[in-house]
Amino acid sequence: MYSCYSCGKTYSLLEPRWRCDCGGFLTLPENAPFHRETFANRGYSIWRYRESYFLPPQAPSVSLGEGWTPIVSERIDGMEVRFKLDYLMPSGSFKDRGASVLVSLCKALGIEELVEDSSGNAGAAMAAYCAIAGIKCRIFAPAYTPDGKLIQTRLYGAEVVKVPGTRQDTNDAVLRAAAATYYGSHLWNPYFVQGHMSAAFELWEQLRGEVPHSLILPLGSGGYLEGIFRGFRTLHLAGLVRTIPRLIGVQAHHCRPLHEAFLLGLDEGAPVEVKPTLAEGIAVSRPPRAAAVLEAVRRSGGTILSVSEDSIRAAHGLLLRYGFFAEPTSAVALAGWLQLPPSERENSVILLTGHGLKESEKIAKMHGL
Ligand SMILES: [Zn+2]
Known part of the structure; x- marks a missing residue:
């Protein structure tokens, strides 16, 4: 059952619907099933956890093998930090998690x-x-x-x-x-968010049950953060973790509606003046699911930061020196981590979200090549 975040109205999951009649965005229940015994013998992709996505039982797994991206540990600025390489995906970004689940739903609905x-x-x-x-x-x-x-x-x-x-x-x-087809929107559709829960499940398995103190990720529309929060909530409700990581979303200073909203204690994205940014992938001035994203950050005990263009460029250069060829948007997460006081940097995982090969010409210019 879908329910509307604004008015609480509910709808059947079999309806091809992407928002409420009132204009509000839809959410799925928080108590997703998660049973270790059901996935123990499955392959290593996001489909290992298929029961958790609330798909109709007849939904096929429309899959390209996405998920189970590596976690690599490095020492930066004298401190250990782990990176989850979510840019190593079939189409070159973490969005494959959401697209795989949403397109599977569409298939089940006969779209x-x-x-x-x-x-x-x-x-x-x-x-x-x-x-x-x-x-x-x-x-x-x-x-x-x-x-x-x-x-x-x-x-x-x-x-x-x-x-x-x-x-x-x-x-x-x-x-x-x-109005005449179906809106497969990565910004609105709760199934796109649902696919991102898989990143939390993978972290839990890959780190053998250890929960990092902080997860740091680029923040645009916030679907990735909302999904990861839902994933850790699922693990918590299943009694598999005692705490959930602080979720730290990082925006570009040039487009920071969620950062402003967080600082001002708002429940919606704040109106902001938007300027061009190297982090184009997160330049979303009016994120439709902002209320759910802000709630997730607050409930995790996390925060929202914003970083300058110079710090994005510098952090991207640092990623290259460690061999990570991520797109510039991914670098905001490292720039955010470097901005934290040292005591808050400990035991963090930084999520690198998009492949640099998609933007090699822009990256060349960015570094004066
Ligand atoms: Zn509504």
């Missing part, structure tokens, strides 16, 4: 065509999973989006619809299209 608006990792991930599921995928993007950003999406076979005008015009166009 033959969907629309989505993303010119970045989410669009590429949705295009990849729709391709293998045989679902027609149309990705809407503002006309000003450079063609290079949409190549991967196009090559997977998705139709790209460029919309003249602002980001809001693209948003309006995709909603009009959604």
